[in-house]
Amino acid sequence: MNSDPRRVRLTAAGGPDVLRVEPMSVPEPGPGQLLVAAEAAGVAFNDISTREGLNPGPRPDVLGFDVVGHVEKVGAGVEDVVVGQRVGALVGVGGYATHVVVAAGRAAPLPEGRPAEELDALVLNYLTAWQMFHRVVEPAPGQAVLVLGAAGGVGSALCQIARAAGVEVYGTSSPARRARVEANGATWVADAAVVPVKVAATFDPVGGPSLARSRRATSRSGVVVSYGFSFATGAGYSRVGAMARTVGALVRAKLTPGARVAVHTVERVVDKDPAGFRADVTALVEQLEAGVLRPEVTVLPLDRAAEAHRRLQNREVQGKLVLVP
Known part of the structure; x- marks a missing residue:
């Protein structure tokens, strides 16, 4: 497994081939932010419509709506998250990377011991x-x-x-x-x-x-x-x-x-009520551990993000599609 810091950059609007894997510098978290070493990043239809240039707003450098990983650093003013804690986060964009900066209010604690890709389906x-x-x-x-x-x-x-x-x-x-x-x-x-x-x-x-x-x-x-x-x-x-x-x-x-x-x-619901977001994730984890929820997950390496987009867009995936570094 490649452990070098890297990301999948969106180079232009277009088909899956516009996604390019490249090295990255590990960013520093700002005030109210976390630096997360990613274990898993979800692929969503929102990523496809953004890649095709259909979504409003500027085109992001890196796609990826949701991530699971461990906190490596915390920014100033963050008091309820500690280094080493496992979290799931809604980043909106930026998830296709080995290291992701996350707003602390969009991160929820997750348990150890369960596969990251399974937990990412919850996020x-x-x-x-x-x-x-x-x-x-x-x-x-x-x-x-x-x-x-x-x-x-x-x-x-x-x-x-x-x-x-x-x-x-x-x-x-x-x-x-x-x-x-x-x-x-x-x-x-x-x-x-x-x-x-x-x-x-x-x-x-x-x-x-x-x-x-x-x-x-x-x-x-x-x-x-x-x-x-x-x-x-x-x-x-x-x-x-x-x-x-x-x-x-x-x-x-x-x-x-x-x-x-x-x-x-x-995103709107989470930003309006971060405490409710964490409570919802806690409830989902409880139902997962009770066997009520059974996520079906397809896993691909981060470096095959373009293939992931093709498979999702062609409706070849059942359940959640996740990239792992």
Whole structure:
């Protein structure tokens, strides 16, 4: 295993080949920050849309939304984290590296003894699912929900969390992934149009034109939780075109009768309530250790980040995809 400090730099907007592995200098944490030696870094669809230039804002040098590792240094003013502690962190960008600077408020303590890649699945995928299910929707036992992309990282997490709460789950995926959806306790459906009941909530990572279909599958008093716009990845949209379709779908949902749409952004929730973020991660760890949650993780070396992007974008990965230095 290569132990030299290095990162995967995003050299331009484009396909996976724009990701280049290069040496790096180990950064110093500033006030309120931590330096984390990474054990694992997650790969998410948000990374793909950023790489393609679809997300708003400046292009980052390094992708990577979530990391797990040990704290090497703490910056001034950090009092609740110590050197050597294992943490999971939402960095937003910068995770594809051996050493990552993290805002202390976005780091949560994690236990020793469990594989870093398994814990990394909790930090973004399961955390996102937990927040949407327990903080946004809060369905009652016996109600039904619909999970789009139920074989993916967040979709799998939603199925497991919902079933643990006594909620009936319908999940969509390709036919090839049907067994994975059913293994997580969901009833497989080909798409939102064939769900046999009106559900209390639909969890939609596709966005854009998918929101109208999700609303039709959801009861008028229910909610569609929108947490991505994967419809645009690999589809040839410009940034302006992708955002126009996204905003247009949200406006139409606002102006037409039916289920309301709630847009969920995990970073916003964490920044608003860091203590709640840590409590959520603690709850997830407890359910993991109890065997309630069963993350499925695919692991690739950090130096194969471009391959990871190809596999995720081609829907060749079930569950969470993680890079390890």
